[in-house]
Amino acid sequence: MAARVDASGVAVELPRPPRRIVSLVPSTTEILCALGLGEALVGVTVYCVEPRDVVRGKTRIGGEKNPDLEKIRALEPDLVIANIEENIRDDIDRLRAWSIPVWVTYPRTVAEGLQLIGELGELTGSPVRAAELLRDIEPLHERVRMATARRPPVAVFYPIWRGPYMTINGDTYIHDMLKVCGARNIFADRPERYPTVTLDEVAARRPDVILLPDEPFRFRRAHLADFAKYTDVPAVRDGRIHLVDGKPFSWHGPRIAEALRRLPGLIDPAATAS
Numbered sequence: 723m724a725a726r727v728d729a730s731g732v733a734v735e736l737p738r739p740p741r742r743i744v745s746l747v748p749s750t751t752e753i754l755c756a757l758g759l760g761e762a763l764v765g766v767t768v769y770c771v772e773p774r775d776v777v778r779g780k781t782r783i784g785g786e787k788n789p790d791l792e793k794i795r796a797l798e799p800d801l802v803i804a805n806i807e808e809n810i811r812d813d814i815d816r817l818r819a820w821s822i823p824v825w826v827t828y829p830r831t832v833a834e835g836l837q838l839i840g841e842l843g844e845l846t847g848s849p850v851r852a853a854e855l856l857r858d859i860e861p862l863h864e865r866v867r868m869a870t871a872r873r874p875p876v877a878v879f880y881p882i883w884r885g886p887y888m889t890i891n892g893d894t895y896i897h898d899m900l901k902v903c904g905a906r907n908i909f910a911d912r913p914e915r916y917p918t919v920t921l922d923e924v925a926a927r928r929p930d931v932i933l934l935p936d937e938p939f940r941f942r943r944a945h946l947a948d949f950a951k952y953t954d955v956p957a958v959r960d961g962r963i964h965l966v967d968g969k970p971f972s973w974h975g976p977r978i979a980e981a982l983r984r985l986p987g988l989i990d991p992a993a994t995a996s
Contacts, residue, residue, distance in 0.1 A: 726845065729806055729828035730814070736823060739847025740801035744794050745770060746786055747805045750827065751777060753839060753975035754803070756855060757848040765797045772969075791816055801825060803842070827974075831898040835974035836860060859979045866982045867902055869993065875906035876989050879929040879957070880971070883939045884948075886918045896971050903985040904993055905931070925952040931989055932957040935968030964988060 725735035744765035745751040751770040754763055760776040765783045781797060784790045786808045794802065799822060804814050806828040817824050825845060829835045836859060843852020878900055881889050890896045892910035900907050908927040909917060924932075932949065934941035943965065952958050966988070970981035986993035 726841075728824075728826045730811075730826040732818075732824075732826070734823050734825050734845075736801065736845070740799075740823075740845075742797065742799045742801075743846070744783060744797060744799045744802045746783075746789060746803065747808050747827070748772070749969075749973035749975055749977065750803050750805070750842070752973065752977065753842055754846070756976045757839075757843055757846060757851045759846055759848060762846075764799060765794060789813060795820055795822070801846070803827065829974050830893065830895050832863060832895075832902050832978060833898075835895065835978055836863060838974050839976075855976060859976070859982070862979060862982050863902070866986055870902065870904035870986060873904060873990065873993065875901070876904055877908050877928065877930045877956075878905035878989060879908050879924050879927070879932045880905075881919075881934065881939070881941070882916065884941065884945060887921060887924070888916050888918050891915050891917060895974070899971050899981055899985070900989070903981065903989055905989045921948060921952065925955050928955055930956045930960075930962065932963040933971075933988075934963065934965050935971060936965070937968035937972070941965060 725733040727733050741762055742764045743754060743759060743762050745754055745763060746767055748767065748770045751766050752772050755773050755776050763780060765781045766777055768782050768785055770777050783793050787810060791813060794817065802817055802822055802824045804824055804826050806826055814824050814826060827838055829838045836856060839855055840852050843849045880896060880900060881887050889909045891912045891914060892907065893915055897907045897910060908929050909919060934945060946963055949958050949963060957963055969977055970985060
């Protein structure tokens, strides 16, 4: 197979399609399984939970930030798939020093998430299955994007952490997913990718919708009380604070289809997506 350059700028050349793959990112694990590579997947992180019937029997190699590199080495992978943001560069460098091929990804938009499906399909010798997945999702992406472009965006607050509250700026995958689905991220202008904010700052930006995901911080019903005193904020006044599954907002790959079908209507009830 010809050498390809990954998101870290490193050329990766595989002599044949990989037969023993370790995934260091939960969403990548789901993509690989959607590509029909469940049998080739020999190692996953403790956070790789989907698809449950496939990952249940896989070797767990630790977390994204603290993988057991010796355990990965013992699995004798012919490919490890990592991510610039989720994984640590020193770990990737060490695996490469052991002559283990590592492919690094870094999608920051929905379009790049779709490209990743094709990229992994080519890398793993599964281009036909990748094309089948994209045949369904790419037209849906375009329809949703065109439909939301015709409506005023809805101001949305999307925190990723509590104690302190943290959110996302405009240079993140979650931001782009929100934008595609009709939202205006109220902290898109912040210079930090994951800025810390106060609830007074949130209130000052008057979100129409507040989305409380269950990952990475697990927001629960009790946390709705945090916003109770801000009765003049449209999202609070109108009862538009939603507890949501975080995966459609942040997982790349086939999960994009679920996001494109569900999220526009959550953000703007008047929106429809086929």
